[in-house]
Amino acid sequence: QVQLQESGPGLVKPSQTLSLTCTVSGGSISSGNYYWSWIRQPAGKGLEWLGRMFSNGRTEYNPSLKSRVTISQDASKNQFSLRLTSVSAADTAVYYCAREGQESGIYWYFDLWGRGTLVTVSS
Amino acid sequence: SSELTQDPAVSVALGQTVRITCQGDSLRNYYASWYQQRPGQAPVLVFYGYSNRPSGIPDRFSGSSSGSTASLTITGAQAEDEADYYCNSRDSSGNHVVIFGGGTKVTVL
Numbered sequence: 642q643v644q645l646q647e648s649g650p651g652l653v654k655p656s657q658t659l660s661l662t663c664t665v666s667g668g669s670i671s672s673g674n675y676y677w678s679w680i681r682q683p684a685g686k687g688l689e690w691l692g693r694m695f696s697n698g699r700t701e702y703n704p705s706l707k708s709r710v711t712i713s714q715d716a717s718k719n720q721f722s723l724r725l726t727s728v729s730a731a732d733t734a735v736y737y738c739a740r741e742g743q744e745s746g747i748y749w750y751f752d753l754w755g756r757g758t759l760v761t762v763s764s
Numbered sequence: 765s766s767e768l769t770q771d772p773a774v775s776v777a778l779g780q781t782v783r784i785t786c787q788g789d790s791l792r793n794y795y796a797s798w799y800q801q802r803p804g805q806a807p808v809l810v811f812y813g814y815s816n817r818p819s820g821i822p823d824r825f826s827g828s829s830s831g832s833t834a835s836l837t838i839t840g841a842q843a844e845d846e847a848d849y850y851c852n853s854r855d856s857s858g859n860h861v862v863i864f865g866g867g868t869k870v871t872v873l
Contacts, residue, residue, distance in 0.1 A: 687866045688807065689864070690864065703862075704861065741862075748796075749853075749854065751799070754807055
């Protein structure tokens, strides 16, 4: 049974870099069948996709955040990570990592999610 | 368009049927996926693609699509179905950017 778990600091100062790690258990992030994404949700608001990583390490990012977001992997630890630079209060949110599947190139779905971790940006 | 539009809130009497809609140009080319999110919990996939319901999701959840509108129907709503529901797909730019609808709060009366 594949599980995802986010970890990282819960408090980040403005202008600094937010760093989170997602540890995947029960399955390999290197398998070619899935993509690995980061999604966030400010309190009381909707979901925002930040970016994804493919099994070969290729990445795609949300254009609205592209210049600030980096997703990377450590295959030896079966982990993938998020870095978000120059954070502000607007980046305060629950951050989720999620596994994304696809079929036929016409639909995609996030079938597994971590529990989420709250990151607050404050001095 | 890179947006998916959902009604902010709907209500349904216990045991009745409710349809949640999601509108967006990209849905003419891509199917939607649907997620249920209860307070304080992570989203859970409840329906995706043309006719796919993940294991463990009750069959009272079903989906459909027509033109630029995707729908999630709960037939015989239960108290535990009270939650926020989000649709998700790709934008229509061809860049495979993931987009979410703003969410619909379903209240079971």
